[in-house]
Amino acid sequence: MSEHAEGAAGSGPSHRAVEAGVAIAIGIFAAIVIYGSIKVGTGWGAEGPKAGFFPFYVGIAILISSVVNLGLVLLSKEPDHLFAEWSQLRMVMSVVIPTAIYVGFIPFIGIYIPSMILIGFFMRWLGKYGVPMIAAVAIGVPVAFFIVFERWFLVPLPKGPVEYWLGF
Secondary structure, eight states, rough: HHHHHHHHHSSOOOOHHHHHHHHHHHHHHHHHHHHHHHHOOOOOOOOOEEHHHHHHHHHHHHHHHHHHHHHHHOOOOOEEEEBOOOOHHHHHHHHHHHHHHHHHHHHHHHSSSHHHHHHHHHHHHTTTTOOHHHHHHHHHHHHHHIIIIIIIIIIOOOOHHHHHHHHH
């Protein structure tokens, strides 16, 4: 952690609170994995291990690890420091939120159009590039990905209605 973050005058979440939150979130994820594994079967069948056998034990290991981490955080005697200032977290979220929206659109409209929009958005907003450069990169990168993955490696990427309409 940097010197600035420890002695920051601003406010934000504490390091201990963030660690506890992550441990709880991972514990919830592990519980979901365990529950799903139990639903599909964790035993041994005539054909070998059932579908939930390995995920169940991985989920148990993750759950134990998250409980240990949470215990260490709660029992820690070390002084609590600032994890990050709210302004720093806002900068991180200004990238995370558009990226999450991008990922959310991929199943519905494919990967190519959202990629063009995301690249163009970030180039304009964060990079302050001009329209010709934005157009060249925002169109060029997905086209290059299409050529490399779809044509050369024969790996189909998610397509949306525009790609189907164009016959790709």
